[in-house]
Structures are given as C-alpha cells and as structure tokens.
Amino acid sequence: YAGQTDMLGDHFKTAGTLMLFTSRDLKVGLATTHLPLSHVPRKITGNYLLKKIEILHSSLRKDFRVKKPVLAVLGLNPHCGESGLLGKDELKYIIPAIRTAKQRGINATGPFPADAFFGSSLYKEYDAVLALYHDQGLIPFKMLNFEIGVNFTAGLPVVRTSPDHGTAFDIAGKGIADPSSMKEAVRTAAAIIKNRRRSYR
Numbered sequence: 001y002a003g004q005t006d007m008l009g010d011h012f013k014t015a016g017t018l019m020l021f022t023s024r025d026l027k028v029g030l031a032t033t034h035l036p037l038s039h040v041p042r043k044i045t046g047n048y049l050l051k052k053i054e055i056l057h058s059s060l061r062k063d064f065r066v067k068k069p070v071l072a073v074l075g076l077n078p079h080c081g082e083s084g085l086l087g088k089d090e091l092k093y094i095i096p097a098i099r100t101a102k103q104r105g106i107n108a109t110g111p112f113p114a115d116a117f118f119g120s121s122l123y124k125e126y127d128a129v130l131a132l133y134h135d136q137g138l139i140p141f142k143m144l145n146f147e148i149g150v151n152f153t154a155g156l157p158v159v160r161t162s163p164d165h166g167t168a169f170d171i172a173g174k175g176i177a178d179p180s181s182m183k184e185a186v187r188t189a190a191a192i193i194k195n196r197r198r199s200y201r
Contacts, residue, residue, distance in 0.1 A: 017155035027128035059154035073110030
C-alpha cells in the first residue's frame with residue numbers, strides 16, 4: 001500500500017476513500033495521494049476523478065453537516081492547460097468529470113489554476129477544494145494550518161482522523177512536540193461521530 005488510506009479502504013471493502021485535510025477555515029481533498037508526480041496524470045481519468053468528487057460531496061453532507069456543499073476542483077497543468085496548449089488533461093478528463101458531477105446534482109466548479117486559486121484566497125468561497133496531487137493541496141493547507149490541521153479519511157464506515165503532519169521521531173521524548181494537531185484530530189473525530197449519529201436518525 002502507498003499509505004494508510006488505501007489500506008483502510010481495502011480492509012473495510014469500501015467503494016472508495018479520500019484523504020481529506022480539514023481545519024476550521026479550509027478543507028482540501030486529495031484526488032491522488034502518495035504517488036510519484038510522474039504517475040499522477042495517468043491516474044486522473046474522468047471516472048476516477050468523478051468518484052473522488054462524489055466522495056467529497058457525500059462526506060461534507062454526512063460528516064460535516066454541510067447541507068449544500070460548494071466544491072472547487074483544481075487543474076492539473078499550469079494555467080489549467082491554456083485550452084490545450086500546456087496539456088490536454090483538463091479538456092479530456094477534468095472538465096467532463098465536473099460536468100457529470102453537476103448533472104448528478106453536485107455543485108462543483110473548476111478547474112482552477114492552483115496558484116491563483118490559493119494566492120487570491122478564492123478558497124474562502126468554497127466548502128472544500130479537490131486538489132489533484134499531494135503537494136498541490138498540502139503546501140497551501142499546511143502553510144495555513146500546520147499546527148491545527150487534521151487528516152480525515154472520507155468514505156470509511158468508521159471515523160479515522162490523525163494529525164496533519166508526521167510523527168516527529170526526531171524530537172520524541174524531548175518534551176518539545178506541539179500536541180495541537182493531535183488535540184484537533186480527537187475533537188474532529190468526536191464532532192464527525194456526532195454528525196453521523198444525527199444523519200442516521
């Protein structure tokens with residue numbers, strides 16, 4: 001397995017999972033996770049991306065009690081491919097996936113060029129953002145939320161959260177680690193459990 005998200009999805013025999021980083025002001029889902037960058041374009045097919053959009057939409061409704069989620073989807077190539085000049089992934093896969101999601105009642109918009117999207121704070125107008133690869137979504141998320149961000153696995157029948165950063169073995173036992181993200185992970189898990197119980201009534 002490339003990571004715990006894939007392993008847990010397999011274990012619980014889910015139809016699909018999504019690594020979702022969440023804080024009070026920003027939620028970023030990752031369409032792909034721990035893949036070499038050269039492998040990302042071949043993974044981003046229309047059906048694959050549509051499934052990730054659907055998982056994100058469903059999780060916002062069930063786990064975070066957002067009645068009518070508004071989603072932003074980022075592009076893969078610089079400037080979203082410049083109408084095919086800098087890459088055709090947007091035209092072939094990303095735009096059709098967003099269009100199909102809209103036909104299924106999901107309020108998804110895009111694709112957006114990631115640099116301008118985060119640089120202009122456009123993310124504040126959306127309930128969640130779907131980034132297409134690891135660093136595209138996590139560089140801005142961790143710059144804004146490194147000490148309080150939470151990693152949540154959407155799409156599982158159980159609630160699984162963790163800090164948004166690694167285990168920091170290099171400072172283990174020194175009494176200097178910041179527990180803020182761990183505390184937020186526990187709080188987020190408790191809130192999601194509460195939200196799911198409401199949904200099932």
